[in-house]
Amino acid sequence: MLRKRFNKNIKKEVANFTQSIAEDRRLFLYDIWNTQAHNLMLHRQEIIKEENLKLILKYLEKAKQEFLNNEFIFDEELEDVHINIENYVRGKGGKKTGVLHTARSRNDQVVTDTRMLCRDEINNVIENLINLAGVLLELSEKHAGTIVPGYTHLQQAQPTTFGHFCLAYAGAFKRDIERLSETYKRVNLCPLGSCAFAGTSFQIDRKFTAELLGFDGAVENSLDAVSSRDFAVEIISNLAIIMSNLSRLCEEIIIFATSEFNFIEISDDYTTGSSIMPQKKNPDVAELIRGRTGRVYGNLINILTVLKGITYSYNRDLQEDKKPLWDSFDVVNSSLVVVSGMLAEMKVKELEINPDIIATDIANLLVQKGVPFRDAYNIVADFIKSSDFKKLNENLSEFNIKLTGEEIKLLTPAACVEMRNSLGSSNQVEVLRLVEKSRKEIDSKIRDLENRRKKIDDARLKTGKLVKSYKKH
Structure with a gap:
């Protein structure tokens, strides 16, 4: 269809290599709409005649219906969906439909679709x-x-x-x-x-x-x-x-x-x-x-x-x-x-849940009692390693602080989560707010x-x- 300036026909293997019909099928209905709009505009601007437009619109609609009914026959020698549609309209509508591609290239047509x-x-x-x-x-x-x-x-x-x-x-x-x-x-x-x-x-x-x-x-x-x-x-x-x-x-x-x-x-x-x-x-x-x-x-x-x-x-x-x-x-x-x-x-x-998972919360409790965080971190790390509650309080003695077993028992995973009240935290109220x-x-x-x-x-x-x-x- 597009080889009038050539002296030879394209080789079959080249035609197969360059055609893109399989990928282009998804564009079929978009290309119909694209071509309808383009030709409606051409007539509105008095670039094509009404009789030409009517034929173009008629056979675009027929092409659309055949495609929807899985009846449209694609010719792989025509490279792509766009030329297949144009060829269909021209084949059915005659020379008067040859104006449908006026003021349009496949370059802008394809990227629009x-x-x-x-x-x-x-x-x-x-x-x-x-x-x-x-x-x-x-x-x-x-x-x-x-x-x-x-x-x-x-x-x-x-x-x-x-x-x-x-x-x-x-x-x-x-x-x-x-x-x-x-x-x-x-x-x-x-x-x-x-x-x-x-x-x-x-x-x-x-x-x-x-x-x-x-x-x-x-x-x-x-x-x-x-x-x-x-x-x-x-x-x-x-x-x-x-x-x-x-x-x-x-x-x-x-x-x-x-x-x-x-x-x-x-x-x-x-x-x-x-x-x-x-x-x-x-x-x-x-x-x-x-x-x-x-x-x-x-x-x-x-x-x-x-x-x-x-x-x-x-x-x-x-x-x-x-x-x-x-x-x-x-x-x-x-x-x-x-x-x-x-x-x-x-x-x-x-x-x-691993009971050690509350270690950070124990350290935070110590900070609240006046222990600097890095000291609290090291004291809790020793406690986790030894599980020796007596040694924990010995390490706290320099800060004149004592932690009771009851205080640690209250630090359940659920209680630790509940204590978090910062923006976006895992606290239940904050989760529900978000x-x-x-x-x-x-x-x-x-x-x-x-x-x-x-x-x-x-x-x-x-x-x-x-x-x-x-x-x-």
Whole structure:
């Protein structure tokens, strides 16, 4: 279709090597919408005639319906989805439909489709993050008083609550939402109308097409609009951070579910068995999320490497931005869905806590009695090492202080947690306060998500109504 200036046909192996139909299928419906909006604008600007527009809109709709019914036949010799759609419309509608690509290049067409898909996927990821944060806040509230050991270096360190633990991860995923929401603002800008890279001499209206496609505005510099893929890097970077947070959470779930730790139990729905060991209950879901994190990291390196040596404007290298984007979205969305379900059905157990875990609280008690902290630290370290209560008081004698056994008995793990009253501490009251605050913040993010989706839906409806209006003429 695009080889009129060549003397030879492209070799079959080259055609197979350069075509991208498998990756482009996801863009099909976006490309239909893109082309509808572009041609509605062309007619509005009196660049194409109404009879041409009607035919174009008619066969775009037929192509859309065939695709939705899995009846659209792709020709791999036509390189990509975009040329397949144009070829379909021209094949059905004749020469009058040949104007559909006026004042547009595949360069601006493809990146517009990509941004449209990415904004929808960003919203899907945010929705799944909101659901996960909601599950974690439910667990935080339910277990605000459930005493568990807190760890540093994977050694029991201080008593805390399972609610405080869950709240920490809720905070991490809330920041993931915030990062993606900021990225959305940079993604939801329209490149359409930039043509190959230098703009066009036709009197087009880029703002009108941006409005019909639900964008917040245009990427104004036409060279920047078609050349830049920093939005893709930013997206995958955010998705990699999400996977990092998920992987850390899953690592803790895997450890805490072992017989050595044994203070959570993963539901049978999210575990698998062994082919040889009948007693096994394997945390495969958590392990796969941990493993697939590397895929998303790899996708980030992939896109960065694609971009590092190419000049502005378009180079065919940019065709390779799709696989890492699509794969990263798929991995993150599926991981968020299954980890939310796994956590919702997880059981938290009672467990024994190492009595030494209150050592810091004993030292704090001594500080309250007038012992400098570093001296208190060393005195308690000796006490933990020797378990000699008499020696403890001998070490305290230089400070004219005596500690009774009753005072130490009162320092239970639960009492130690209850004494913590600093902002954001594991105290039950503080945990519940933060749960309530976090829920309000999440509610705000739900409203933001609904508003973003509504804007896109309204634009789609507006385009659809304009398309239908030409059927009546």
